[in-house]
Amino acid sequence: MVTLTIDGRKVTVRKLSTVLDAARKLDIPIPTLCHHPKLSPSGACRLCIVEITNIARPVTACTILVSEGMKVKTTSPYLERLRKTTLELLLSDHPNDCMICERAGDCTLQELAYFYGIRENRFEGERRLYTKRDENPFIKREPEKCILCGRCVKICNEVQGVSAIDFGYRGFNTKICTPFEKDLDCEFCGQCVAVCPTGALTGTMWVQKGRQQDVRDVDTLCPYCGCGCSLTLHVRRNEVIRVSSSEDTINEGWLCAKGRFGYGFINSPDRLTKPLIRTAPKTSSLIAHYSSLFREASWDEALDYVVRRLKSIKDSYGPDSIAGLSSARCTNEENYLFQKFIRAVIGTHNVDHCARY
Amino acid sequence: MERFRANLLMCAGTSCVSCGTMNIRDALKEEIKNRGLEKEIKIVLTGCNGYCAQGPVMVVQPEGIFYQSLTVEEIPKLVEEHFLKGRPYQKLMFKEPEKKIAIPTMNEIPFFKHQVLRVLRNRGLIDPEALEEYIARDGYQAAAKALSQMTSGEIVKVVKDSGLRGRGGAGFPTGLKWELALRTKSDMRYVVCNGDEGDPGAFMDRSVMEADPHSVIEGMIICAKAIESRKGYIYVRSEYPLAVKRLQIAIDHCYEAGLLGKNILGTGVNFDLKIYQGAGAFVCGEETALMRSIEGKRGIPRARPPFPVHQGLWDQPTVLNNVETFANIPPIILNGADWFSSLGTDMSKGTKVFALTGRVKNTGLIEVPLGISLKKIIYDIGGGIESGRSFKAVQTGGPSGGCIPEKFLDLEVDYESLAQVGSIMGSGGMVVLDETDCMVNTAKFFLEFTQAESCGKCIPCRIGTKRLLEILNRVTSGNGKEGDVELLEELGQDIKATSLCGLGLTAPNPVLSTIRYFRNEYEAHIKDKKCPAAVCKELLIYSVLEEFCNGCGACKRACPADAITGKRKKIHKIDSELCVKCGTCFDVCKFNAIKKQ
Ligand SMILES: Cc1cc2nc3c(=O)[nH]c(=O)nc-3n(C[C@H](O)[C@H](O)[C@H](O)COP(=O)(O)O)c2cc1C
Ligand code: SF4
Ligand code: SF4
Numbered sequence: 019m020v021t022l023t024i025d026g027r028k029v030t031v032r033k034l035s036t037v038l039d040a041a042r043k044l045d046i047p048i049p050t051l052c053h054h055p056k057l058s059p060s061g062a063c064r065l066c067i068v069e070i071t072n073i074a075r076p077v078t079a080c081t082i083l084v085s086e087g088m089k090v091k092t093t094s095p096y097l098e099r100l101r102k103t104t105l106e107l108l109l110s111d112h113p114n115d116c117m118i119c120e121r122a123g124d125c126t127l128q129e130l131a132y133f134y135g136i137r138e139n140r141f142e143g144e145r146r147l148y149t150k151r152d153e154n155p156f157i158k159r160e161p162e163k164c165i166l167c168g169r170c171v172k173i174c175n176e177v178q179g180v181s182a183i184d185f186g187y188r189g190f191n192t193k194i195c196t197p198f199e200k201d202l203d204c205e206f207c208g209q210c211v212a213v214c215p216t217g218a219l220t221g222t223m224w225v226q227k228g229r230q231q232d233v234r235d236v237d238t239l240c241p242y243c244g245c246g247c248s249l250t251l252h253v254r255r256n257e258v259i260r261v262s263s264s265e266d267t268i269n270e271g272w273l274c275a276k277g278r279f280g281y282g283f284i285n286s287p288d289r290l291t292k293p294l295i296r297t298a299p300k301t302s303s304l305i306a307h308y309s310s311l312f313r314e315a316s317w318d319e320a321l322d323y324v325v326r327r328l329k330s331i332k333d334s335y336g337p338d339s340i341a342g343l344s345s346a347r348c349t350n351e352e353n354y355l356f357q358k359f360i361r362a363v364i365g366t367h368n369v370d371h372c373a374r375y
Numbered sequence: 376m377e378r379f380r381a382n383l384l385m386c387a388g389t390s391c392v393s394c395g396t397m398n399i400r401d402a403l404k405e406e407i408k409n410r411g412l413e414k415e416i417k418i419v420l421t422g423c424n425g426y427c428a429q430g431p432v433m434v435v436q437p438e439g440i441f442y443q444s445l446t447v448e449e450i451p452k453l454v455e456e457h458f459l460k461g462r463p464y465q466k467l468m469f470k471e472p473e474k475k476i477a478i479p480t481m482n483e484i485p486f487f488k489h490q491v492l493r494v495l496r497n498r499g500l501i502d503p504e505a506l507e508e509y510i511a512r513d514g515y516q517a518a519a520k521a522l523s524q525m526t527s528g529e530i531v532k533v534v535k536d537s538g539l540r541g542r543g544g545a546g547f548p549t550g551l552k553w554e555l556a557l558r559t560k561s562d563m564r565y566v567v568c569n570g571d572e573g574d575p576g577a578f579m580d581r582s583v584m585e586a587d588p589h590s591v592i593e594g595m596i597i598c599a600k601a602i603e604s605r606k607g608y609i610y611v612r613s614e615y616p617l618a619v620k621r622l623q624i625a626i627d628h629c630y631e632a633g634l635l636g637k638n639i640l641g642t643g644v645n646f647d648l649k650i651y652q653g654a655g656a657f658v659c660g661e662e663t664a665l666m667r668s669i670e671g672k673r674g675i676p677r678a679r680p681p682f683p684v685h686q687g688l689w690d691q692p693t694v695l696n697n698v699e700t701f702a703n704i705p706p707i708i709l710n711g712a713d714w715f716s717s718l719g720t721d722m723s724k725g726t727k728v729f730a731l732t733g734r735v736k737n738t739g740l741i742e743v744p745l746g747i748s749l750k751k752i753i754y755d756i757g758g759g760i761e762s763g764r765s766f767k768a769v770q771t772g773g774p775s776g777g778c779i780p781e782k783f784l785d786l787e788v789d790y791e792s793l794a795q796v797g798s799i800m801g802s803g804g805m806v807v808l809d810e811t812d813c814m815v816n817t818a819k820f821f822l823e824f825t826q827a828e829s830c831g832k833c834i835p836c837r838i839g840t841k842r843l844l845e846i847l848n849r850v851t852s853g854n855g856k857e858g859d860v861e862l863l864e865e866l867g868q869d870i871k872a873t874s875l876c877g878l879g880l881t882a883p884n885p886v887l888s889t890i891r892y893f894r895n896e897y898e899a900h901i902k903d904k905k906c907p908a909a910v911c912k913e914l915l916i917y918s919v920l921e922e923f924c925n926g927c928g929a930c931k932r933a934c935p936a937d938a939i940t941g942k943r944k945k946i947h948k949i950d951s952e953l954c955v956k957c958g959t960c961f962d963v964c965k966f967n968a969i970k971k972q
């Protein structure tokens with residue numbers, strides 16, 4: 019353990035902690051943009067600079083490790099001036115889009131601009147402009163809003179192991195690129211979207227569905243697989259408009275493409291809400307709307323029907339003429355019951371599962 | 376070994392080669408053959424000789440006669456005079472500009488006279504592609520001594536005692552760096568040579584690698600023993616193909632001779648050395664970016680600590696030194712720490728190689744003892760300012776350096792003194808500026824480079840340098856506003872305070888130092904909309920000097936904007952509204968009747 023002093027307060031933290039960790043332990047606010055607690059530090063945004071006794075220049079709290087007896091100052095007129103200059107520079111190359119930006123109200127950059135009261139900018143100048151690209155239905159990129167914090171690059175590389183994106187070019191022209199600047203063609207897990215502190219990365223499906231007002235957050239579990247990731251559904255007027263997951267969950271806030279973007283079925287008009295019983299025989303080529311092939315039924319009727327048919331098939335052809343296939347979307351318990359049912363009730367080992375391999 | 380009456384040491388450095396060395400070599404060969412002198416005269420291609428301004432150059436040994444500005448046409452005459460008749464050919468010798476007397480030998484030419492060659496000890500003397508020639512000049516004696524007679528600790532101590540400081544820019548004590556790496560526990564340590572040399576106008580490292588590649592390799596072998604390393608890399612930009620080629624030849628020769636690889640010289644020391652070619656990004660000269668680049672990643676700097684000596688290449692302890700630093704090592708081991716520290720100032724020992732360019736008469740590569748005055752470099756070695764104009768400033772340290780005005784000409788050059796006046800030693804660039812140089816424009820020139828070469832990682836450098844440049848552009852185009860100088864100063868200071876790596880930390884130097892010493896020039900641009908040195912195009916006003924104009928009409932015919940009117944034999948006039956400031960009239964007027972201000 020190491021004891022240091024931050025803004026006159028003593029704190030003891032584990033060896034190899036950063037000064038930022040230690041300050042957060044004391045709940046001392048230090049502004050950050052590129053830092054993410056689950057990703058490697060990069061010291062790129064330069065907002066977390068602090069003054070440390072015996073070090074001449076300000077240093078970034080996210081990269082400097084604590085040492086015994088260290089004395090840290092997290093704020094001073096000088097530090098605040100430097101932070102303000104950095105923010106002003108950042109905003110001098112940022113579209114004034116908050117009015118219509120998806121992230122308004124949930125954007126770290128906007129929040130910092132607000133706290134530092136940046137209205138005028140001493141550094142107005144050229145801005146980056148890019149042509150729109152990406153045909154994919156999941157991720158919307160607006161590189162003009164990108165502050166090059168690198169969080170998307172790091173999550174894609176360090177957590178996802180995909181490395182679909184990286185920095186390209188130099189100087190003012192630096193941007194986040196796919197290889198050869200092709201359209202984004204990756205896993206579409208959207209992890210990058212989740213860590214982006216600005217509106218540079220958003221979900222295509224989220225556009226104009228609602229931001230903060232009238233939006234309710236509902237915590238639930240992802241129904242897609244047995245992993246059981248925690249989800250937060252963002253609901254407006256009884257419609258799920260976004261899905262996210264918070265960092266303190268079993269899945270640490272990480273999600274896959276299905277969990278994050280596969281919520282369209284919830285309000286889909288095609289969604290089945292009642293059991294169906296087939297009325298027309300299964301003909302090979304005919305593709306028709308299900309209503310011409312099935313009729314709606316009550317659960318009692320449907321279950322009675324299934325029981326009757328299973329019994330008669332078993333009686334006429336034996337239990338091995340029946341097989342059961344269950345789903346990865348079921349819980350472990352449901353899958354256990356299902357195989358028990360097939361084995362004990364039907365009497366066959368013909369049971370399988372879509373995610374068995 | 377064959378013996379020759381004369382050896383013609385032709386400079387085959389990049390500069391001379393681009394001036395036509397190879398054609399001249401062929402012509403010489405032909406001529407020597409025609410005269411039947413093949414058995415008596417040998418042509419040797421050497422590395423850069425330093426006097427690039429006068430290239431192609433050649434030294435005839437053993438007399439040491441120096442020939443410059445060689446042309447194919449002069450070769451027959453030269454061979455006839457010098458090698459048949461025994462009369463050194465005056466026409467191609469160096470002449471003192473005022474006296475017009477030819478100075479035959481190299482050691483008497485002022486450009487060479489004041490230099491002390493330690494790093495460049497073999498320049499122009501040996502064939503860089505021949506290991507034996509390096510060995511003949513005491514090559515690999517130091518390595519043999521270090522490997523067979525000294526312990527790691529002893530080597531570190533000698534280097535520490537010598538006071539050698541890194542020549543890559545920051546001047547970190549080399550011995551201390553080695554000691555820190557040696558003390559870091561690990562079973563793998565790396566030695567890396569930084570030959571990236573990205574500063575525009577700098578070519579000292581290229582010269583060393585081209586002229587004397589073995590001196591670098593020997594320094595690295597000694598370092599390998601000192602820090603117990605088994606593997607090293609030389610990082611060279613791929614824009615230096617000749618350096619890469621010669622280093623590779625040298626490495627191959629060393630493997631053949633048992634100077635690299637397993638059990639070097641039978642001492643049990645193993646050391647493998649490889650060249651890694653960089654893709655030519657200035658920022659890849661920064662040590663942490665360089666190591667990432669060797670690891671195959673995008674070259675971007677990271678925060679230090681951890682320092683490379685603790686966690687460097689592939690997270691192992693690494694000593695990363697500049698080319699010139701390594702080239703300094705062998706003579707230190709051979710001659711001792713005291714010998715090395717006999718030259719220099721209190722804090723900065725030894726010599727330093729500078730690339731002297733700009734408005735001096737003699738441009739080229741020079742090696743001088745640290746502590747030498749700027750005046751001596753510029754006037755004695757550089758021969759003073761071209762065509763009698765007056766000195767204005769000297770820019771040291773490459774694009775990240777600062778401009779030093781006349782009042783500091785007596786400054787004794789070392790790391791500390793340069794920093795004190797707002798500049799840096801950097802890698803050793805030295806650009807001399809005179810009254811015809813605009814300081815705002817000069818600052819803009821350097822900033823354009825650093826701005827484009829910023830890696831883009833951190834905000835102050837990526838956007839800040841861009842904004843600095845935009846403000847400078849505003850000032851030089853006549854759109855400067857009240858308060859712009861203060862804004863430049865504030866922003867420059869803030870960029871320096873907050874940038875992650877040395878690039879951003881030093882990028883504002885040219886701006887800040889020119890404001891510090893030449894604020895009036897900035898103000899003239901902003902308040903009077905005038906460029907005092909008449910450089911910034913948009914601020915120039917062209918007019919006709921009535922007393923000189925004889926109405927020839929040349930300017931009128933040449934002006935692309937039809938801005939000049941006047942009858943034949945009558946005084947002409949320029950309409951400043953129409954003038955596009957192209958300067959054509961100024962160039963065509965034979966009577967100096969066009970004034971630009
Ligand atoms: C932007 C930047 C560019 C640099 N370029 C070079 C270079 O081209 N060559 C070099 O030797 N050092 C360069 N350096 C300095 C290196 O980071 C490092 O300090 C040096 O190579 C260490 O070697 P030394 O101790 O022998 O000087 C550069 C530094 C920065 C910040
Ligand atoms: S969606 Fe996932 S895989 Fe694709 S770029 Fe983002 S993090 Fe990488
Ligand atoms: S897209 Fe978002 S996460 Fe990625 S670098 Fe830009 S601002 Fe950061």
Ligand code: SF4
Nearest residue numbers: 830832833836876879
């Ligand atoms: S200071 Fe410039 S070059 Fe250095 S890390 Fe920051 S952006 Fe990159």
